[in-house]
Amino acid sequence: xxxxxxxxxxxxxxxxxxxxxxxxxxxxxxxxxxxxxxxxxxxxxxxxxxxxxxxxxxxxxxxxxxxxxxxxxxxxxxxxxxxxxxxxxxxxxxxxxxxxxxxxxxxxxxxxxxxxxxxxxxxxxxxxxxxxxxxxxxxxxxxxxxxxxxxxxxxxxxxxxxxxxxxxxxxxxxxxxxxxxxxxxxxxxxxxxxxxxxxxxxxxxxxxxxxxxxxxxxxxxxxxxxxxxxxxxxxxxxxxxxxxxxxxxxxxxxxxxxxxxxxxxxxxxxxxxxxxxxxxxxxxxxxxxxxxxxxxxxxxxxxxxxxxxxxxxxxxxxxxxxxxxxxxxxxxxxxxxxxxxxxxxxxxxxxxxxxxxxxxxxxxxxxxxxxxxxxxxxxxxxxxxxxxxxxxxxxxxxxxxxxxxxxxxxxxxxxxxxxxxxxxxxxxxxxxxxxxxxxxxxxxxxxxxxxxxxxxxxxxxxxxxxxxxxxxxxxxxxxxxx
Numbered sequence: 509x510x511x512x513x514x515x516x517x518x519x520x521x522x523x524x525x526x527x528x529x530x531x532x533x534x535x536x537x538x539x540x541x542x543x544x545x546x547x548x549x550x551x552x553x554x555x556x557x558x559x560x561x562x563x564x565x566x567x568x569x570x571x572x573x574x575x576x577x578x579x580x581x582x583x584x585x586x587x588x589x590x591x592x593x594x595x596x597x598x599x600x601x602x603x604x605x606x607x608x609x610x611x612x613x614x615x616x617x618x619x620x621x622x623x624x625x626x627x628x629x630x631x632x633x634x635x636x637x638x639x640x641x642x643x644x645x646x647x648x649x650x651x652x653x654x655x656x657x658x659x660x661x662x663x664x665x666x667x668x669x670x671x672x673x674x675x676x677x678x679x680x681x682x683x684x685x686x687x688x689x690x691x692x693x694x695x696x697x698x699x700x701x702x703x704x705x706x707x708x709x710x711x712x713x714x715x716x717x718x719x720x721x722x723x724x725x726x727x728x729x730x731x732x733x734x735x736x737x738x739x740x741x742x743x744x745x746x747x748x749x750x751x752x753x754x755x756x757x758x759x760x761x762x763x764x765x766x767x768x769x770x771x772x773x774x775x776x777x778x779x780x781x782x783x784x785x786x787x788x789x790x791x792x793x794x795x796x797x798x799x800x801x802x803x804x805x806x807x808x809x810x811x812x813x814x815x816x817x818x819x820x821x822x823x824x825x826x827x828x829x830x831x832x833x834x835x836x837x838x839x840x841x842x843x844x845x846x847x848x849x850x851x852x853x854x855x856x857x858x859x860x861x862x863x864x865x866x867x868x869x870x871x872x873x874x875x876x877x878x879x880x881x882x883x884x885x886x887x888x889x890x891x892x893x894x895x896x897x898x899x900x901x902x903x904x905x906x907x908x909x910x911x912x913x914x915x916x917x918x919x920x921x922x923x924x925x926x927x928x929x930x931x932x933x934x935x936x937x938x939x940x941x942x943x944x945x946x947x948x949x950x951x952x953x954x955x956x957x958x959x960x961x962x963x964x965x966x967x968x969x970x971x972x973x974x975x976x977x978x979x980x981x982x983x984x985x986x987x988x989x990x
Contacts, residue, residue: 510537510538510539511535511536511537511538511539511967511968511969512537512562513537513560513561513562514534514535514536514537514542514557514560514561514562515534515535515561515562515563515564515925515968516532516533516534516535516545516550516553516554516561516562516563516564517532517533517535517564517566517571517925517927517965518531518532518547518550518563518564518565518566518571519531519532519565519566519567519568519569519570519571519929520567520568521568521569521570521571521895521932522544522570522571522919523570523571523572523573523895523896523898523899523919524544524899524918524919524920525896525899525904525918525919525920527896528570528894528895528896529546530546530547531544531545531546531547531549531550532544532545532547532550532571533545533571533919533925533927534550534553534561535925535968538967539924539925539966539967539968539969540922540923540924540925540967541919541920541921541922541923541924541925542921543921544919544920544921566929566962566963569929569930569931569962570895570929570930570931570932571919571927571928571929571930572604572895572898572899572903572919572927572928572930573899573903573904573916573917573918573919573926573927573928574604574605574606574607574638574903574916574926574927574928574964574965574966575603575604575605575606575607575880575881575898575902575903575928576605576606576607576608576609576902576903576906576907576910576912576916576917577600577605577607577608577609577852577853577855577877577880577902577906578608578609578641578663578804578850578852578906578909578910579609579611579771579772579804579806579852579853579854579855580596580600580608580609580610580611580852580853580854580855580877581610581611581613581614581854581855581856581857581873582596582608582610582611582615582632582640583614583615583857584615584628584631584632585615585616585627585628585631586614586615586616586617587614587615587616588631589859589946590614590857590858590859590946590947591855591857591945591946591947592635592946593631593632593635593636593640594635594636594637594981595944595945595946596608596855596877596945596946597635597636597637597638597640597981597983598637598944598945598977599877599878599943599944599945600637600638600877600878601637601638601964601966601971601972601977602878602944602961602964602972602975602977603877603878603879603880603881603882603961604881604928604930604961604964605638605877605880605881605964606638606639606916606924606926606927606928606964606965606966606971607638607639607640607641607907607912607916607926607986608638608639608640608641608877609640609641609642609643609663609906609910610628610632610640610641610642610643611643611666612642612643612644612645612665612666612677613645613666613672613674613676613677614674614677614856615628616676617676618645618647618674618676618677619642619643619644619645619657619662620644620645620646620647620650620653620677621650621653621656621657622653622656622657622660622990625642625644625657625660625662625987625990626990628642629642629985629987629990632985633985634981635981636981636983636984636985637966637971637972637977637978637981637982637983638966638971638983639916639924639926639966639983639984639985639986640983640984640985640986641661641662641663641910641912641985641986641987642661642662642663642985642986642987643662643663643664643665643666643700644657644658644662644664644665644666645665645666645667645677646665646666646667646680646684646685646688646699647667647677647678647680647684648678648680648684649684651684651687651688651690651691652691654688654691654692654695654697655691655692655695658692658695658697659988660987660988660990661986661987661988661990662697662987663698663909663910663911663912663986664697664698664699664700664767664769664909664910664911665688665692665697665698665699665700666700666701666702666771667679667680667684667685667688667699667700667701667702668680668701668702669681669701669702669703669704669705669739669742670702670704670705670706670735670739672702673827673871673872682742685746689746689764689766692766693764693765693766694764694765695766696765696767696911697766697767698766698767698768698769698802698909698910698911699766699767699768699769700768700769700770700771701739701743701768701769701770701771702771702772702827703736703739703740703743703770703771703773703778704731704735704736704738704739704827704828705735705738705739705742706735706738707734707735707738716729716730716868717868720819721866721867721868721869722819722820722865722866722867723819723867724814724817724818724819724821724824724825724867725814726867726868727825727829727867727868728814728829728831730868731827731828731829733774733775733777733778733828733831733835735828736773736774736775736777736778736828737775737777737778737781739778740770740778740781740782741781743768743770743785744781744782744784744785744788746768747768747785747788747789747800747801748785748788765794765800766800767800767801767802768785768800768801768802769801769802769803769804769909770782770802770803770804771804771852771854772804772805772806772809772826772828772852772854773803773804773805773809773839773848774805774809774828774829774830774831774835775828775831775835776835776838776839776841776842778803779803779838779842779847779848782801782803782847783847785801786799786800786801787799789801802849802850802909803847803848803849804848804849804850804851804852804905804906804909805839805843805848805851806826806851806852806853806854806874807851807852807853807876807879807880807883807884808824808826808830808854808874808876808951809830809831809836809839810836810839810840810843810851810883810884810887811883811886811887812824812830812836812951813830813831813832813833813835813836814829814830814831814832814833815832815833817830820865820867821865821951822863822864822865822866822867822870822871823863823874823875823949823950823951824874824951825863825867825870825871825872825873825874826854826856826872826873826874827872827873840887840891843901844891844893849901849905849909850901850902850905850906850909851880851884851901851902851905852880852902852906853876853877853880854873854874854876855874855875855876855877855945856872856873856874856875857873857875857945857946857947857949858871858873858947859947860947860949863949874950874951875945875947875949875950876950876952877945878943878944878945879938879950879952879957880902881898881902881928881930881959881961882936882957882958882959882960882961883952883957884897884898884901884902885898885932885957885958885959886957886958886959889932889958889959895930895932898930899917899918899919903916903917903918904917904918905917912986915986924966924967925965925967925968926965926966926967927964927965927968928961928962928963928964928965929961929962929963930959930960930961930962931959931960931962932958932959933958934958934959934960935956935957935958935959935960936956936957936960937954937955937956937957938950938952938953938954938955938957939953939954940953942975944977962974966982966983969982
């Protein structure tokens with residue numbers, strides 16, 4: 509639906525790729541950014557418009573590109589009691605997120621075939637307040653479905669190197685990866701990894717089970733950082749030239765031009781391996797973004813450390829786990845050195861009964877989609893970062909990963925006018941009353957955060973303002989005709 513007229517969004521703190529300035533965003537009737545203008549240009553445009561341009565002036569509020577959260581578990585259909593499209597996207601809109609990308613597991617069926625994608629899309633259609641993209645899934649035996657999913661418009665594929673936690677989405681091994689890489693070669697797609705892999709001799713389960721399961725340290729010992737190192741080492745074998753036997757596996761093909769992405773990096777120890785993998789791709793003349801090897805981390809890894817987690821509070825439980833304070837600081841260091849590429853929520857909710865006090869048995873997932881922007885800014889602002897860091901790590905980075913950079917993720921002519929007015933000085937406290945996602949369980953309850961989203965616009969249309977989401981969902985599904 510077209511806008512009734514052109515719009516001019518103004519701010520004394522306009523945040524673009526080139527910095528923060530006094531200016532505006534001119535939006536055409538299609539909801540597309542027509543021009544980025546200075547204040548002087550804006551004044552002239554208004555004077556010459558004969559009242560035919562609607563002006564939205566945010567004053568001192570910062571004007572930024574809408575956030576793109578490329579790692580969200582919506583869970584509908586099949587586990588809609590955990591989360592649904594209406595609640596997840598309503599929470600996203602309130603948090604300044606204008607695009608989410610849904611992960612392929614935890615819904616029933618998972619997004620591992622074209623038919624399953626159609627079922628997922630049917631559940632989402634007409635029920636999304638923001639735009640929604642979709643990841644496909646790689647599981648054992650579905651390599652013949654991957655190219656059909658690429659044609660349908662999935663942004664890429666997710667796989668697990670350890671059990672996923674749900675029976676419908678089994679983890680894959682080296683032989684399955686060989687088939688997946690072969691199937692995706694030449695498509696331009698990306699294969700994203702949940703990068704945990706147990707040792708041939710894993711931690712003693714009997715020994716761990718004898719410890720207090722309510723203590724967070726017990727859970728932490730069950731998923732040591734060595735699991736992430738094992739997984740990234742295997743992935744690096746694929747990225748390197750691997751037409752020879754390796755210590756752990758015999759790989760028969762190389763990953764070619766398939767992009768590789770590591771989701772939710774928890775252990776800082778894996779980052780040097782990823783840097784080496786990028787160098788390998790660069791040496792081969794790879795021209796894709798970040799040499800075709802990228803990685804993300806999450807708000808919870810940049811906010812919490814293991815020593816802060818109270819006993820029996822499994823709302824902090826996630827996989828991989830939150831690690832120690834030194835690890836958190838190292839993750840920040842790598843992020844600011846551009847050795848990590850983006851920051852996402854990994855919003856993975858469940859019903860309250862699955863968050864029992866036993867950290868070994870409770871569901872592993874943290875709910876945070878509504879608060880990601882403020883979580884990031886709360887920490888980033890204390891480290892001397894400016895507002896451009898939000899757009900870099902939370903908008904343009906995820907958009908680039910998902911192949912949406914020509915539509916989303918920045919304030920630039922030709923892109924969708926997905927905009928937010930943001931008060932970077934204001935603070936608020938997370939309470940259950942303001943939570944919009946379905947189950948009001950999150951480790952952030954009671955935490956004071958810095959930065960308040962005042963208004964959110966999707967393709968130039970207001971979808972959220974001062975605590976209220978517009979009544980009618982206006983989001984689109986970012987898919988081809990299926």
